[in-house]
Amino acid sequence: MVQWAIELSEFDLGYETRMAIKAQCLTDFVAEYAGDQEEATTAWELYVDGSSNKVRSGTGIILVNQKGTQIEVSLKFEFPASNNHAEYEALIAGLKLAEEVSATKVVVFSNSQVVTSQINGYYLAKDPNMKRYLDKTLEHLGRFLETEVKHITRDLNSRADVLSKLASTKPEGNNRSMIQETLQKPSVTKAEVKQDILEVSRLDLGWMNSLVEYLEFDILPKEEKKAKKIRRKAHNYTLVKNILYKNGISTPLLKCVPPLRATEVLEEIHNGICGNHLGVRSFARKVIRAGFYWPTLQKDATKFVKKCQPCQMHANFHVAPPEELISITSPRPFAKWGLDLLGPFPQAPGQVKYLIVGVDYFTKWIEAEPLATITTQRSRKFFYQNIITRYGVPYSITTDNGTQFTDSTFRNLIAKAMIPVEINEQSPRVSFYDEVGNIKGHKEELEQLPEVREQAQIREAALKQRVTNRYNKKVIRRSFIPNDLVLIRNDIGVNKSGEGKLAANWKGSYKISEVLGKGYYKVTDLSEKRFPEGGFNEASKWRLGKSKS
Structure with a gap:
């Protein structure tokens, strides 16, 4: 120690006591062993298969990584499930298992063409349960950095098929070489779906309520007849991004319109920038070609066209007579x-x-x-x-x-x-007049005159009755009462200057002031001014509706 002290004395060194070393050790370890290389991705292959029978259902799951590590799981269900539901349950359980082993890339292999095609977007999930399973599967697939779903034949997926049949046929605990588990309830329940909010939930869906509840929430009425009717109707409808569509014949999909928005659609198509005031039949077809549908389309289109102001003003004249024929008889010629x-x-x-x-x-x-x-x-x-x-x-x-x-x-x-009288120039009737012979012939004719007149009246009455019967077959009654609003034919009276053949056929509106009888009426304008003079029998009912602004 003395020698070391002598050797180091030439350096200005000082001694300090060391503090606690726990945090320092961790820092030194990380600094020493942390590498600069990027973390390698962990790729796994997932083989799934589902099996279902009358007794029970189950799935087989095999998870294999690049190093050859293999995890086998046989999953038994404690609830009934169809084959397609079992396939989805197997896929969801396999994806959960891949999350637990920290997989970042997953390649899924399944021999179910329905499931793989729905996930890849080739098939459309119309069944409500299948749609819920599809949404749940896509949610789990989105948690990985990279995913791929492939369809393989059953012989290439034989091991997973054996595991699924093992879970659906044999009781648990017979094989200790693999993981055997039990799934108590489905991965997707109705409670989860009820939390979804439809795009049109802010509106009163009216006729769409029952269909949306069934397709989205799988809810049916308690009455068996109503439930059966809704199930039958639901085959013609589908939900796409929470919007109800009807499977059309002329077009692939028709958007269903709730009652509160039906008038808005009719107004835009009939009176909008591209509207052309069609008749009822063509109007309803144009609404369908535009891609909209509701059950009372024809009825609503009829009411809308009848209330359209321009359509009423330019409507055709009535061809059918409004009243029955009134026969007028004459006793003799020129009477x-x-x-x-x-x-x-x-x-x-x-x-x-x-x-x-x-x-x-x-x-x-x-x-x-x-x-x-x-x-x-x-x-x-x-x-x-x-x-x-x-x-x-x-x-x-x-x-x-x-x-x-x-x-x-x-x-x-x-x-x-x-x-x-002929005074100046006598006519042949006066020149050759024989008073005696004329009086005699006149008296003889007068004796037969009543019979001739009676026969003439009978023939005239029979002819007029035939004409009346034929005329009355065409009658379509149109009657009004006082204070009714009506339109009058525009060709009655003097035309206004500047009006041509494109002018409106009807003018008004006017109000019925008095019923004259036999189909004739007296009318006034809305300011109670009597106009026009006389009576009219050519009028059309004025239907109040939303005017074009």
Whole structure:
């Protein structure tokens, strides 16, 4: 020690006592033995197989690493499971075992084509239980750095197949050379799935509730008939990312629409930027082509089109008569006339653009004359020259009660007895008149006149009855009551300037103020102003709906 002290004296060294060495030892060990090389990845191969029978179910699991280390597990189930469920249970249990041995890369081998294809995305899991198992398997696969799932034939997976049959057939404890365990409950339960939140859960799903509960949660009503009906309907539906779809015929999938959003879809397709105001049938087909579906699509489309304001304004005129035919009989020729004014028409030579027409109800004979203006004097002159002087004073006249026919001067003309006379120039009727022979022949004819008149009336009544029966077959009744909102044909009255063939067929809305009977009504505008004059029988029910903004 003295020699060492002498040798080291030339260095300025000092002695210090050493403190506790536990922490220092750990630090020195790590610093000495820690290498710079990267940690090698641990790759394992996983062979799984499931077996199920009437007695019990089980799986076989074999886990092998690159060094040849092999772990064999025979897993027995204490719950019933199908073959596909047993395959998924085997895969989930094998992945858990790989996690316990700190595997980073796993290559899975299974002889179940259904399971491997669903995991790889080739098959779609429609069954609710299979979908839950698939989601659970994908969750475990995501915990590894690298995974691969391969399908192999049964002969290449014979050892795992033997282990699965061992678990499903023989009782536990007979073989001590392998790990034998028991699984008390399935890896996926309904309680776990109920915690999921659907994307559309914030809405009232309506008709979709029962289907979503069954497909997502496997919940069925307690009544057997309802449960059976839902199971049968569920085959046509599927859930994709928590959204309900219907398996279509013309298209692969149709998105199911809840009741609260049905009107929004109809509004956009019918009145939206690409809408073209189709009829009910084409409208419903367009909704399906757009990729949407709900059970009452046809019914809702019908209601929506009936309430669409542009569709009502441009609707076709009614072809079927709204009321039954009212027959008018005439006792003899030229006894009953109907008068009416038509126009305005395009102006003709002489500045005439109106037409006054008289029709005999018995013979259907027509008298007409063009007019430049429609006044009481013009109507009076036509009636006197074209009807009274030619056919005598009529028994009755039917008009639309226009001012030209209700004026006092026109009524006075009808009240007077008018007899045409030939004074200046005698016609052959006057020149060859034989008073004695004429009176005798007239009396003979008068004796037979009642019978002739009766036969004529019978034939006329029979003809009109046949016409009435045929006409009434086409009747589609349209009746209104006071305060009903209606539309009126736009071709009644004078057209507004600028309106062409693309103008709306109906105008309004108007309100029924009085029921005149026989299909005729008096209407007012919404400000209670009487318009137009007279009565109308060509009207369409105005259905209040959401107007296009």
